[in-house]
Amino acid sequence: MEFSFIPIILSLKVALAAVIIVACSSIPIAGLMAKREFLGKDVVESVITLPLVLPPSVVGFMLLVVFGKNGPLGKLLEQWFHTRIVFTLAGAVIAAAVVSFPLMYQSVKAAIESVDQNLEKAARTLGARELRVFFTITLPLAWNGIVAGLVLAFARSLGEFGATLMIAGNIPGKTQTMPLAIYFANESGDTGQASILVVIMTVFSFLAIYGLNRWGKRPKRDSRGDSA
Amino acid sequence: MMFKAHIRKKLPIFELDVDISLSHGILALVGPSGAGKTTILQCVAGLQTPSWGEINIHGKTVFSSEHGANIPIRNRRIGYVFQDYALFPHMTVEKNVMYGKPRKGSTPNKVLTASNVLELLKIEHLRNRYPNQISGGEKQRVALARALMTEPELLLLDEPLSALDQDTRSTLQQELHKLQVQWQIPFILVTHDLQEAEMLGDQIIKLDRGKQEAIKKSTNTQ
Numbered sequence: 359m360e361f362s363f364i365p366i367i368l369s370l371k372v373a374l375a376a377v378i379i380v381a382c383s384s385i386p387i388a389g390l391m392a393k394r395e396f397l398g399k400d401v402v403e404s405v406i407t408l409p410l411v412l413p414p415s416v417v418g419f420m421l422l423v424v425f426g427k428n429g430p431l432g433k434l435l436e437q438w439f440h441t442r443i444v445f446t447l448a449g450a451v452i453a454a455a456v457v458s459f460p461l462m463y464q465s466v467k468a469a470i471e472s473v474d475q476n477l478e479k480a481a482r483t484l485g486a487r488e489l490r491v492f493f494t495i496t497l498p499l500a501w502n503g504i505v506a507g508l509v510l511a512f513a514r515s516l517g518e519f520g521a522t523l524m525i526a527g528n529i530p531g532k533t534q535t536m537p538l539a540i541y542f543a544n545e546s547g548d549t550g551q552a553s554i555l556v557v558i559m560t561v562f563s564f565l566a567i568y569g570l571n572r573w574g575k576r577p578k579r580d581s582r583g584d585s586a
Numbered sequence: 587m588m589f590k591a592h593i594r595k596k597l598p599i600f601e602l603d604v605d606i607s608l609s610h611g612i613l614a615l616v617g618p619s620g621a622g623k624t625t626i627l628q629c630v631a632g633l634q635t636p637s638w639g640e641i642n643i644h645g646k647t648v649f650s651s652e653h654g655a656n657i658p659i660r661n662r663r664i665g666y667v668f669q670d671y672a673l674f675p676h677m678t679v680e681k682n683v684m685y686g687k688p689r690k691g692s693t694p695n696k697v698l699t700a701s702n703v704l705e706l707l708k709i710e711h712l713r714n715r716y717p718n719q720i721s722g723g724e725k726q727r728v729a730l731a732r733a734l735m736t737e738p739e740l741l742l743l744d745e746p747l748s749a750l751d752q753d754t755r756s757t758l759q760q761e762l763h764k765l766q767v768q769w770q771i772p773f774i775l776v777t778h779d780l781q782e783a784e785m786l787g788d789q790i791i792k793l794d795r796g797k798q799e800a801i802k803k804s805t806n807t808q
Contacts, residue, residue, distance in 0.1 A: 474672070476668055476670060476672040477672050477674060477675075479633050479666075479668075479672070480666070480668055480672035480674075481674075481685065482632075482633070482659045482660060483631055483633070483659055483660075483664060483665070483666035483686075483733075483736075484685050484686030484732065484733075484736055485660040485686050485688065485736055486660065486685070486686075487660060494685075495674060498676050499675070499676060
């Protein structure tokens with residue numbers, strides 16, 4: 359069998375879309391969770407982090423329940439937009455976004471919490487409204503954590519298998535991403551295709567982690583105090 | 587009266603209870619650490635909320651527990667110099683100073699440019715540096731410049747000189763005094779150093795465990 363690049367392209371598409379969704383949702387949510395106290399905050403936080411510890415098959419099952427033909431969201435989408443999530447690339451994106459969200463969320467929240475509150479107070483005494491404080495002080499100073507979260511979320515999305523298989527299925531050329539292609543190539547005895555994909559995934563994951571570690575260690579010009 | 591505050595606030599080990607007023611010059615709040623000095627400044631600025639009382643700045647009630655008034659920090663027109671300077675580490679000196687510049691049409695008294703303020707505090711040559719590339723004394727000047735740029739009606743200084751060496755300290759003490767005369771707005775200065783309070787304060791209030799201990803009214807009125 360000839361080597362196919364399609365799973366790589368599909369994986370990149372899924373991971374990119376998932377990371378965009380995760381970035382847009384996790385930054386405001388992490389910002390609110392880091393700054394506000396409210397009733398049931400711990401419960402919300404636990405629910406948000408749950409996909410990190412649940413088996414992907416459980417996440418996949420839940421997504422099927424929600425987005426399936428008779429699921430609440432699945433029904434709405436079918437009736438209003440005549441679209442389906444199950445067995446489409448959109449399903450793979452949703453699965454990847456759900457499982458990678460907690461990684462991004464935790465990274466961003468920790469970064470936001472580590473920003474010196476005196477700097478935010480100083481900005482307020484200088485006349486800044488909360489949104490301006492967030493965008494000009496908190497976010498730029500939390501930037502390292504945000505980048506780390508983006509890389510982790512991207513890597514996790516790229517590697518998503520279980521939930522993707524359950525909600526998007528394994529349709530070659532349509533929803534078969536790299537991890538699925540590896541599994542089914544190996545199952546059918548096509549170790550050549552599997553090996554190439556395994557090498558690509560491993561090299562990419564290594565580079566992501568290595569790059570992150572290097573990034574974390576680089577000397578910071580914009581650190582506080584004299585410890586440049 | 588340019589400034590009046592009569593407030594109470596419950597703190598973990600004692601209750602803060604102060605009644606202070608200031609018409610001009612520098613009010614020095616002196617006392618050991620943990621006496622409630624910073625809490626007073628933060629209540630005045632709006633960074634903390636008193637449990638009871640009233641704060642007036644320039645004839646405007648910015649906080650009143652009785653009338654449920656609590657004007658947001660950004661509308662109090664207060665300059666605040668933090669103990670650790672709180673300069674934004676990711677911005678140049680110039681960007682730091684410009685951060686609080688009032689927008690056009692928002693009732694500025696003076697027409698200020700960054701250059702005016704940087705020149706006044708002798709830090710023009712630092713405008714493109716980052717906070718971690720300048721000395722402690724320079725940081726202090728930048729923090730002052732940044733606070734003055736907002737054209738405040740009252741300037742609060744929290745231990746502004748405590749982290750500096752003796753020489754820088756005396757230079758800045760003199761400059762603070764000059765600055766106050768020049769700027770013509772009241773300053774409230776928090777310090778644990780009685781000598782500094784005596785040198786700078788037109789009025790001195792001693793604080794201990796949240797209570798006003800002794801008040802030295804100044805005789806020399808500029």
